[in-house]
Amino acid sequence: MITTVALREELDVYSIRKQFPVLSREVKGKPLVYLDNAATTQKPQVVIDALVDYYSNYNANIHRGIHTLAEEATASFESTRDAVTRFINAPSREQIIFTRGATESINLVAYTWGRQNIKAGDEIIISAMEHHSNIVPWQMLCEEKGAVLKVIPFNGAGELRMDVFEELISPKTKLVSIVHVSNSLGTVNPVKDIIEKAHQAGAIVVVDGAQSTVHLDIDVQAMDCDFFVFSGHKLYGPTGTGVLYGKQHLLESMPPFLGGGEMIKEVSFEKTTYNDLPYKFEAGTPNIADVVALKTAFEFINGVGKQKIREHENALLIYATKQLEMIPQLKIIGQAKEKVSVISFVLDNIHPQDAGILLDNSGIAVRTGHHCTQPCMNIFGIPGTIRASFAVYNTKEEIDILVKGLHKAIKMLS
Structure with missing residues (x-):
């Protein structure tokens, strides 16, 4: 259940990040911020x-x-x-x-x-x-x-x-x-x-x-x-x-x-x-x-520990939810009491794909579209959402970069 707690750093996320080679690359001249983990997670070097x-x-x-x-x-x-x-x-x-x-x-x-x-x-x-x-x-x-x-x-x-x-x-x-x-x-x-x-x-x-x-x-x-x-x-x-x-x-x-x-x-x-x-x-x-x-x-x-991973991801979900809720033009889709580290949202008068392209220009990888759940999207009356999803290697700083990228996209597309 999502509860109001501070972001916990009970695992050394920065050491964990070093185990994933792709996280050190750049996308379009910017450090990669990979927030598409519900689609597929990145692979550690040992795999x-x-x-x-x-x-x-x-x-x-x-x-x-x-x-x-x-x-x-x-x-x-x-x-x-x-x-x-x-x-x-x-x-x-x-x-x-x-x-x-x-x-x-x-x-x-x-x-x-x-x-x-x-x-x-x-x-x-x-x-x-x-x-x-x-x-x-x-x-x-x-x-x-x-x-x-x-x-x-x-x-x-x-x-x-x-x-x-x-x-x-x-x-x-x-x-x-x-x-x-x-x-x-x-x-x-x-x-x-x-x-x-x-x-x-x-x-x-x-x-x-x-x-x-x-x-x-x-x-x-x-x-x-x-x-x-x-x-x-x-x-x-x-x-x-x-x-x-x-x-x-x-x-x-x-x-x-x-x-x-x-x-x-x-x-x-x-x-x-x-x-x-x-x-x-x-x-x-x-x-x-x-x-x-x-x-x-x-x-x-x-080796990392499932409980530590879950606590870290839940803390990221809480932090990201708070930050995204402060954007007036943004609406979160799906606010169940029991959630894991997925946030889907829409922006007023902005197509998810357009926002996704601008975020990619800033090195931010999110998923846009119906996420292979078209009937679900139809019930909400929307063509799709922007989806940010978190994994063990994601950080609070990456969420801040996402929020900054969304503000930039809103300014450019509104």
Whole structure:
């Protein structure tokens, strides 16, 4: 919860910044101020080194080779699975499926569990603040199966209307897919309450943790979600990496997503038998190098300490909110009581893209547009927002630079 406190410097943010090579560069002659972390975080040198080390010293395909490089690559790849298991407190490593990202993880559930279990007249519930990747797969499934997609609205502060959710859920509800933290509003949704109510109705729950995994402590067992997804590139890891966690009995009951090598036990022209978990869902050569380096990203986060990171980011959010609220022409979009380090806002009579271009001219990287949440923007009656999002390496001084850049943009564009 956002409370009024001074910016805490309980971690040495300036030493942390030195671990991220890109933060020392200039953009258009100005020091880079990177405030687009909800889109992707920058990578510390140790993650970059892990990628280089794999390709330099033990690049090989995994699981099937018996030579030394193959065994080393396999061991490193599988050690990341163990790291993920610990990071989200999964019951077993077999329940961790590697994908290309949260989007592919959601699609995997929609195409396998969804096609197998959703029938005409069934209902799927999502929220009005979902990312497109948690809307479109369920729309496609509903169109194919004749199912009904229902939407939980939110109030003016960007908080889910739980009273309406309780009205929407019924014996027809088969699946609820909900974002843990909104990428465009920063809202932290009450997923545990949603999961409990969905389970009482006999529905399963998918939690989109793309934005929450880097900020919040994730315990899938305590949460009791049926599926949990996230992307590696949003938590200081490489792009093209993602995770699907699922309850074991559900994963075992689901058909494979893709066919090919590794996901099989035996193949003949008459019949194929599928591999055990997790390999049933990991067909073909995976993104080995990036998955190997993903473990290093977890080690970086654990080394700094998630609580310290969270306290620092929350202090930045409080400071930035206060500074932005002092700009008369600025309106913050989404002011939920429970938020993480995302601030979306609009400027009077100024298109977000125009402001974004001027900020970039000052070396300030923010995100502008609808943030892949067009329905959410439509509810607010706006085409998009300017979004500043914070990470462990951001500072109070960078927020001051953002505020100065906004004043300059307002003066030039008004």
